[in-house]
Amino acid sequence: MSYNVNEKGYYGEFGGAYIPEMLYPNIEELRQNYLKIMSDASFQDEFHQLLKDYVGRPSPLYFAKRLSDKYNTKIYLKREDLNHTGAHKINNTIGQILLAKRLGKTRIIAETGAGQHGVATATVCALMGIECVVYMGEVDIARQAPNVARMKMLDAKVVPATSGSKTLKDATNEAMRDWINNPVDTHYIVGSVVGPHPYPDMVARFQAIVSEEIKAQLLEKEGTEDPDYLVACVGGGSNAAGTYYHYLDNEDVKIIAVEAAGKGVDSGKSAATSLLGHEGIIHGSKTLLMQTNDGQITEPYSISAGLDYPGVGPMHANLYKTGRAEFMAITDDDAMTSGLELSQLEGIIPAIETSHALAIFNYKTFKPSDIVVVNLSGRGDKDLQNYIDYFKL
Numbered sequence: 510m511s512y513n514v515n516e517k518g519y520y521g522e523f524g525g526a527y528i529p530e531m532l533y534p535n536i537e538e539l540r541q542n543y544l545k546i547m548s549d550a551s552f553q554d555e556f557h558q559l560l561k562d563y564v565g566r567p568s569p570l571y572f573a574k575r576l577s578d579k580y581n582t583k584i585y586l587k588r589e590d591l592n593h594t595g596a597h598k599i600n601n602t603i604g605q606i607l608l609a610k611r612l613g614k615t616r617i618i619a620e621t622g623a624g625q626h627g628v629a630t631a632t633v634c635a636l637m638g639i640e641c642v643v644y645m646g647e648v649d650i651a652r653q654a655p656n657v658a659r660m661k662m663l664d665a666k667v668v669p670a671t672s673g674s675k676t677l678k679d680a681t682n683e684a685m686r687d688w689i690n691n692p693v694d695t696h697y698i699v700g701s702v703v704g705p706h707p708y709p710d711m712v713a714r715f716q717a718i719v720s721e722e723i724k725a726q727l728l729e730k731e732g733t734e735d736p737d738y739l740v741a742c743v744g745g746g747s748n749a750a751g752t753y754y755h756y757l758d759n760e761d762v763k764i765i766a767v768e769a770a771g772k773g774v775d776s777g778k779s780a781a782t783s784l785l786g787h788e789g790i791i792h793g794s795k796t797l798l799m800q801t802n803d804g805q806i807t808e809p810y811s812i813s814a815g816l817d818y819p820g821v822g823p824m825h826a827n828l829y830k831t832g833r834a835e836f837m838a839i840t841d842d843d844a845m846t847s848g849l850e851l852s853q854l855e856g857i858i859p860a861i862e863t864s865h866a867l868a869i870f871n872y873k874t875f876k877p878s879d880i881v882v883v884n885l886s887g888r889g890d891k892d893l894q895n896y897i898d899y900f901k902l
């Protein structure tokens with residue numbers, strides 16, 4: 510048994526491509542070409558060159574000594590926060606822009622909630638000189654002004670989604686509509702391991718560079734490629750998928766996935782999708798999602814905009830269902846406290862998404878000899894106002 514995707518685009522019972530007929534040509538073009546293009550030597554050369562010289566990879570695997578002392582175990586941090594644009598998202602957008610070019614596309618669309626994926630997309634479009642349109646809910650545009658400004662500086666057009674709750678799902682609908690109307694010249698850069706097949710697999714492969722590097726770096730530092738535990742926060746699941754990718758079928762390595770409990774799993778204000786969700790279809794994929802008894806999607810809540818998604822990628826739904834990964838849910842308060850703790854113990858201010866992953870050390874005890882690798886998915890600069898408000902700094 511494998512925890513990776515099968516030929517039909519499923520992880521166990523999750524995944525697939527549940528799309529309107531009118532999107533079929535776009536998805537089919539991608540499905541038929543993505544593996545062929547990605548395995549091409551010139552693609553791999555260009556991808557790795559940009560990861561090295563533009564993104565700044567490999568990102569360090571840092572042994573966090575003071576944090577390790579505090580929790581009496583060996584904690585390594587995979588420093589995705591040091592990447593250009595401050596998080597792991599750029600790994601995926603670099604991959605997809607190169608793929609789009611090889612498919613002959615001349616226009617990029619994307620949707621964004623907090624704006625981080627919008628910025629990563631606008632960045633690679635500027636790099637390549639390709640037209641970029643980012644759909645964003647009107648409410649989110651007002652909430653995320655600095656990222657809107659970044660996208661504009663990068664010459665992207667930010668289009669407000671004015672229907673429904675005027676947030677991420679409405680922006681997604683607008684992007685889908687655009688793609689249906691522009692199937693030939695446009696590529697849709699999806700920002701996480703979500704959406705119809707082949708997106709979850711394609712994005713996981715671009716993010717897999719994270720676990721590829723962990724293996725080599727751990728071998729050098731510890732004499733083994735295998736940690737005892739891998740830990741990552743899960744919004745849609747892309748930084749986690751990258752962290753787990755090369756270890757998925759190696760069950761000696763335990764996997765921990767950390768979701769946002771918000772104000773508490775049972776508070777009605779949460780984004781702990783796996784714990785609260787049921788099987789359903791969201792954005793073209795069969796997965797676990799938070800929904801009412803009659804199938805209406807429930808609004809998720811988390812202090813961290815990047816974890817505030819009502820679904821989870823199909824890989825993760827399967828990791829949950831099969832028990833391959835242990836899922837933990839961390840509240841806003843615990844995440845904020847752990848963000849401050851990392852800042853003061855290690856001099857690293859993490860993104861609030863990442864702070865959720867760090868908080869598990871208060872709830873789970875590891876052995877002193879355990880090697881625990883935590884993906885430090887992003888840096889906290891973007892969250893400074895949140896930290897200021899929370900701690901009254």
Ligand SMILES: *Cc1c(COP(=O)(O)O)cnc(C)c1O
Nearest residue numbers: 701744745746747748815862887
């Ligand atoms: C977007 C984001 C996440 C959540 O997205 P995933 O697809 O689950 O990785 C986590 N951490 C940071 C820093 C982010 O920007």
